[in-house]
Amino acid sequence: MKVLAILYNGFKAAKAEPRLLGTVENELGLRAYLESQGHEYIVTSSKEGPDSDFQKHIADTDILITTPFHPGYLTKELMAKAKNLKVCVTAGVGSDHVDLNAAVERKIQVLEVSGSNVVSVAEQVMMSILLLVRNFVPAHEQAVSGNWQVSDIARNAFDLEGKVVGTLGAGRIGHRVLQRLVPFNTKELLYFDYKGLPKEAEQAVGARRVEDLKEFVSQCDVVTVNAPLHEGTKGLINKDLLQHFKPGAWLVNTARGAICNADDVAAAVKSGQLRGYAGDVWNQQPAPADHPWRSMRNPLGGGNGMTPHYSGTTLDAQTRYAEGTKQILQNYFEGKPQDPGNVIVGVGKIESASYGQR
Ligand code: NAI
Numbered sequence: 001m002k003v004l005a006i007l008y009n010g011f012k013a014a015k016a017e018p019r020l021l022g023t024v025e026n027e028l029g030l031r032a033y034l035e036s037q038g039h040e041y042i043v044t045s046s047k048e049g050p051d052s053d054f055q056k057h058i059a060d061t062d063i064l065i066t067t068p069f070h071p072g073y074l075t076k077e078l079m080a081k082a083k084n085l086k087v088c089v090t091a092g093v094g095s096d097h098v099d100l101n102a103a104v105e106r107k108i109q110v111l112e113v114s115g116s117n118v119v120s121v122a123e124q125v126m127m128s129i130l131l132l133v134r135n136f137v138p139a140h141e142q143a144v145s146g147n148w149q150v151s152d153i154a155r156n157a158f159d160l161e162g163k164v165v166g167t168l169g170a171g172r173i174g175h176r177v178l179q180r181l182v183p184f185n186t187k188e189l190l191y192f193d194y195k196g197l198p199k200e201a202e203q204a205v206g207a208r209r210v211e212d213l214k215e216f217v218s219q220c221d222v223v224t225v226n227a228p229l230h231e232g233t234k235g236l237i238n239k240d241l242l243q244h245f246k247p248g249a250w251l252v253n254t255a256r257g258a259i260c261n262a263d264d265v266a267a268a269v270k271s272g273q274l275r276g277y278a279g280d281v282w283n284q285q286p287a288p289a290d291h292p293w294r295s296m297r298n299p300l301g302g303g304n305g306m307t308p309h310y311s312g313t314t315l316d317a318q319t320r321y322a323e324g325t326k327q328i329l330q331n332y333f334e335g336k337p338q339d340p341g342n343v344i345v346g347v348g349k350i351e352s353a354s355y356g357q358r
Contacts, residue, residue: 006072113324117312124311169227278305
């Protein structure tokens with residue numbers, strides 16, 4: 001079979017660090033395995049436009065491997081050209097770069113390595129909440145630039161203790177974030193999700209479910225977004241919803257950039273309506289140099305905790321999603337059942353309940 005992987009270039013770093021498995025250079029560690037089984041393995045980073053390797057090779061590819069970090073967008077149109085395509089594997093978590101409805105129609109399976117990087121992201125969420133609330137970035141900038149003016153930092157720095165924190169989406173990551181927030185003695189932990197947490201889990205973290213989104217955001221000092229991108233979440237956090245946030249709330253989004261309207265969020269940070277926004281996911285990746293999230297600052301000079309998309313691709317996470325990808329391929333080749341948690345789209349059917357209420 002022909003297996004095509006769309007990965008990002010790691011250049012020098014990938015040559016020096018073989019654990020950077022999600023790079024073109026290190027090929028998810030799959031070449032020897034795939035070739036020993038007689039499969040052809042094409043790995044490329046070229047993914048945009050009709051002359052890209054992605055569009056050229058997809059025509060006769062049987063299995064496509066992509067990652068959310070350098071997403072190869074498998075649109076309905078491209079799927080129509082992919083006559084041999086049977087399986088799409090996301091090396092990581094989040095398969096919104098594949099048109100899931102089109103995959104259902106064409107009986108193409110969509111599988112991901114669920115759980116592989118959820119701790120990595122939950123840790124990043126904790127870091128992002130803390131760096132916003134404690135006004136870390138401007139403080140660090142003073143340290144490296146030779147300045148020292150504590151009042152300029154402290155006037156917008158707070159404790160997380162005593163605040164209300166809510167997660168939009170309480171699946172694998174959202175639940176882990178709630179667990180990690182427990183020792184911070186917040187005033188309250190809230191969640192908004194059409195699926196309730198299991199009762200014991202809800203009790204263990206002491207979280208309260210809020211069923212109305214506007215009511216949910218209006219109660220939170222900090223909102224963290226941990227839901228997949230789908231028809232029901234695209235552009236969900238926009239000017240209209242932001243008006244229901246507490247004035248000066250903090251927003252963290254490590255889920256998908258397009259869940260937020262980029263211009264509306266940047267405007268809210270600039271005006272101080274949001275005290276800050278942090279995340280690693282962008283509506284366009286790589287983000288253009290003039291993306292508003294790169295330069296936005298609140299009126300007191302802080303409030304920007306953006307990074308490139310890396311929270312789910314720590315070296316630990318890469319080991320897990322590379323191994324998980326191999327396991328999915330092996331199951332497929334050997335006709336063994338997949339772990340049900342990894343199946344987003346089965347043959348002709350959406351299996352995951354996380355991509356919207358259908
Ligand atoms: P999950 O499937 O375990 O949980 C997602 C939860 O979101 C589910 O409980 C679902 O019911 C809920 N949800 C879906 N639509 C919703 C809506 N409209 N409103 C409220 N809740 C909604 O997924 P997991 O593992 O927690 O990951 C969540 C997302 O995080 C992924 O889909 C991916 O987009 C993102 N992610 C980002 C990474 C990064 O590196 N920044 C790495 C891994 C995941």
